[in-house]
Amino acid sequence: MADKVLASVLIEPKKFELREFDMPEIGSDEGILRVERCGVCGSDVHGYERMGEGQRILGHENLGFIAKIGTNASKKWGVVEGDRVALEEYVPCGSCEMCRSGNYRFCPQTSAFGHDPSTPRLWYGSTALTVEPALWGGYSQYMYMHPGAVVHKVPTHIDPSEAAFFLPFGNGYEWAVEYGGATLGSTVVVQGPGQQGLAAVIAAREAGAACIIVSGLGHDEHRLEVARRLGADYTVDVSSEDLVQKVMEYTRGHGADVVVNVTGGGSTTVREGMDMAAFNGVVALPAAGNENISVGGTGRKNLTMKWCHGHSYKSVEHAIETIASGRYPIKEIVTHHFGLNDVKHAIDSVAGEGEAGAIHVSVDPWA
Ligand SMILES: [Zn+2]
Numbered sequence: 001m002a003d004k005v006l007a008s009v010l011i012e013p014k015k016f017e018l019r020e021f022d023m024p025e026i027g028s029d030e031g032i033l034r035v036e037r038c039g040v041c042g043s044d045v046h047g048y049e050r051m052g053e054g055q056r057i058l059g060h061e062n063l064g065f066i067a068k069i070g071t072n073a074s075k076k077w078g079v080v081e082g083d084r085v086a087l088e089e090y091v092p093c094g095s096c097e098m099c100r101s102g103n104y105r106f107c108p109q110t111s112a113f114g115h116d117p118s119t120p121r122l123w124y125g126s127t128a129l130t131v132e133p134a135l136w137g138g139y140s141q142y143m144y145m146h147p148g149a150v151v152h153k154v155p156t157h158i159d160p161s162e163a164a165f166f167l168p169f170g171n172g173y174e175w176a177v178e179y180g181g182a183t184l185g186s187t188v189v190v191q192g193p194g195q196q197g198l199a200a201v202i203a204a205r206e207a208g209a210a211c212i213i214v215s216g217l218g219h220d221e222h223r224l225e226v227a228r229r230l231g232a233d234y235t236v237d238v239s240s241e242d243l244v245q246k247v248m249e250y251t252r253g254h255g256a257d258v259v260v261n262v263t264g265g266g267s268t269t270v271r272e273g274m275d276m277a278a279f280n281g282v283v284a285l286p287a288a289g290n291e292n293i294s295v296g297g298t299g300r301k302n303l304t305m306k307w308c309h310g311h312s313y314k315s316v317e318h319a320i321e322t323i324a325s326g327r328y329p330i331k332e333i334v335t336h337h338f339g340l341n342d343v344k345h346a347i348d349s350v351a352g353e354g355e356a357g358a359i360h361v362s363v364d365p366w367a
C-alpha cells in the first residue's frame with residue numbers, strides 16, 4: 001500500500017489545496033478506505049463557504065475498497081481487505097442513549113445536537129485536520145475508518161457513479177417512507193426535484209405509492225423530466241402553475257397523504273404543503289426554507305408536521321439494494337464526476353454555478 005495520501009484540503013472559504021499526508025498507522029479497531037468515489041452533498045455548498053471546524057478535507061458520501069483493516073474491525077464490520085464498502089457520514093460512539101435506541105445519527109459524538117463543544121465533533125467531511133489522523137474526508141485518495149464508522153457492503157457490479165448516490169438515496173427513503181409514511185396506495189408530493197427529491201420519488205415508488213407528483217421551477221425542466229422517467233406520475237412547474245390546485249385536480253380532491261419538502265428555500269412551500277395535504281396527511285420537512293406559518297385555517301384534517309434529519313441504517317441498506325437491482329435509471333441522476341483538482345468546480349456545479357445540468361456529482365480521487 002502507498003505510504004503517502006493525496007487529498008484536497010479546504011484551506012479558506014471556497015479555496016482548496018492539494019496536500020500530501022502520511023498514510024496513518026492503524027490499530028486493531030480501525031481501518032483505511034481506498035476511496036473510489038465521494039458524492040458531493042448539497043450541504044457541501046454551505047460547508048465550503050465556512051471554516052467553522054477549521055481546515056479540513058470535505059466529502060462525506062464515501063464509497064471505496066478496504067485497503068487495510070485491524071483484526072477487531074474486520075470481525076465487527078464483517079469485511080476483509082479488498083471488500084467494497086460505503087461509509088455513512090456519522091461517526092457515533094455506539095454506547096450512548098441515542099446509539100442504543102437506534103438513533104445513532106443524533107449521537108452527541110457525531111451530531112451537532114447535544115455535542116460537547118470542548119471535544120472535537122467526529123463527522124466525515126467535517127472534522128478538522130488537527131484531529132488525528134487528519135484523513136476525515138472523502139476528497140482524498142484514502143480515508144481513516146474510525147472504530148465508530150458505519151459500514152455498508154456494496155456489490156461490486158454497481159457502476160461507481162451510481163453506487164456513490166447511496167447517501168442522498170438513503171435520505172430519500174428516510175424522508176418519504178420512514179418519516180413520511182409513504183406506503184401501498186399513497187399519494188406522495190415531492191416539492192423540489194434535486195438529488196434528494198428524485199431519490200424520494202424512487203423511494204415512494206418502491207413503497208408502493210399509487211400517485212407521485214413532483215414540483216419544481218421553470219429552470220428545473222430537465223429534472224422534472226428525469227422525475228417522470230423515474231416514476232413520477234405528474235410534474236408541476238410552480239413558476240406557471242398553482243401546485244395546490246394541481247394536486248387537488250390530479251387526486252380528485254383527495255390531496256397528498258405524504259408531502260416531502262426538499263425545496264431548500266421558498267417562502268410559501270410549507271404553507272402549500274399544509275394546504276395540499278390530505279386528511280391524516282404527513283408533511284415531512286427535511287429541507288424547507290425559512291417561513292412564518294399561521295397555523296390557523298388548516299382545517300380539521302389531523303395533519304402531522306415532521307422536521308426530519310438524516311437517515312437510518314435501514315434506509316441506506318434499501319438504497320444500496322435498490323441501486324444494485326437496476327430497476328431505475330439512476331444514471332439519469334448521476335450526471336458528472338471530477339478529479340481531486342476540481343473539487344471546487346464539483347461543489348460549484350451542485351450549487352448551480354458550474355457544469356450545466358448537474359444533479360448528483362461525485363469526486364474520483366484517482367481521475
Ligand atoms: Zn450530506
Ligand SMILES: [Zn+2]
Nearest residue numbers: 093096099107
Ligand atoms: Zn452515541
